[in-house]
Amino acid sequence: MGSYQASFRVWRGDDESGALQDYTVEVNEGEVILDIIHRLQATQAPDLAVRWNCKAGKCGSCSAEINGRPRLMCMTRMSTFTEDEVITVTPMRTFPVIRDLVTDVSFNYEKAREIPSFAPPEGVAPGEYRMQQVDVERSQEFRKCIECFLCQNTCHVVRDHEENKKSFAGPRFLMRVAELDMHPLDAKDRQKAAQEEHGLGFCNITKCCTEVCPEGIHITDNALIPMKERVVDRKYDPVVWLGNKLFKRSGSKS
Template identity: 75%
Template sequence: MSKRVKLRIWRGDSKTGALKDVEVEANEGEVVLDVIHRVQATQMGDLAVRWNCKAGKCGSCSMEINGKPRLACMTQVANFEEGETITITPLRAFPVIKDLVTDVSFNYKKAMEVDSFTPPAGLKAGEVRMAQVDVERSQEFRKCIECFLCQDTCHVIRDHEENKKSFAGPRFFIRLAELDMHPLDILKNRKQKAQAEHGLGMCNITKCCTEVCPEHIKITDNAIIPMKERVVDVKYDPVRWLGSKIRKREGIV
């Protein structure tokens, strides 16, 4: 059963652009990425869109659909009202390259700034023992498919280019939390660095990131808030603050 749907797609480049109206066939069960592909194959051969797996596993087809950051491959056309125009625009937090494709290199730069996983010296292959319950906390964050929708929606950087320098964003707060909770990681100062170098303090817990996460990772509740709480513990508890100064401890576990 196919029907016509109305799309309004942003077309342009880094300098200029505009919304263009198109109508296209949509079949039962199709997702927004399907109809974008049909537009591409039949009406706009050079319409730029990123995608890879079309199964919600790779996080490539991130865009804004009626203003909401979403994966186009996981957004059913049937979810929209009959006759409703579906507006499709590129991620707003990142510079446009062309049409629906943005320059997400910000995220790769931030990834480079997070201290890598650091196991204890002398750890031998095959001898690692960890309990399931201990790996599960970090496993939740490792579900991240790096679609960067959380980065896109985060109001600290969404309309504030000036904050990008000092703010890593939710994607990297869960990376920091993952490493902080990793049973084999020995760096003790990850929470402090999150605060001092990655801008954890700029987050004011509006939970927008959690709402858009296609993997349903509880970014705010399970990563950001626990890190914030423990940073605050150290920073504002006078005894622990003094302790950390006197003994020059790198951090508090």
């Protein structure tokens, strides 16, 4: 594929109003969407606002929606589109627009602050932490998250229902709760918090978050579903319920 002229439709506007604008931009072999957005800034729209940093799929900054699908602009190759295809680039729909392709993602940082950090048991010093390799590997996948918030953006629980944002942490942060719950030394009751404080019950495991994750993290299968299973076992399994009651009773006598 050599150079050619591509048709782009880019959303321009702010938090009050905006619309899609048409552009024709040169495309060269090997380029990605972010390259074209930068060329558009350099040649036709110097005031176009876009957030980016590493251009290597590791900072999560350039999240947007390309032809309606949440993606990283730096990881979406132009070769995946035909030369006569009109490519639409819009800001993430779930978060308020600041200007053009830049959205206000502060919702995610607010949810992050609501989750208490790792809490080791009393009497265990940092140098005394010990984990089995199987426990390390179990949650290692979740640490690949680059905070692009594409999973948060595509989750219909908040995407289609603004009123849920207050009580639902979203897949990225429920994954964080699940990761902490899997840690054998974490002393906090993550299961109760997931259900009562972070809205785990809102998730109906449609896997849309997993589908858009640029790091290929199996958010639904490896974090959310196992977390739901542990919460349900604890609350409804009669054997688990009886065991919890007996454990609490024996503990209160000591």
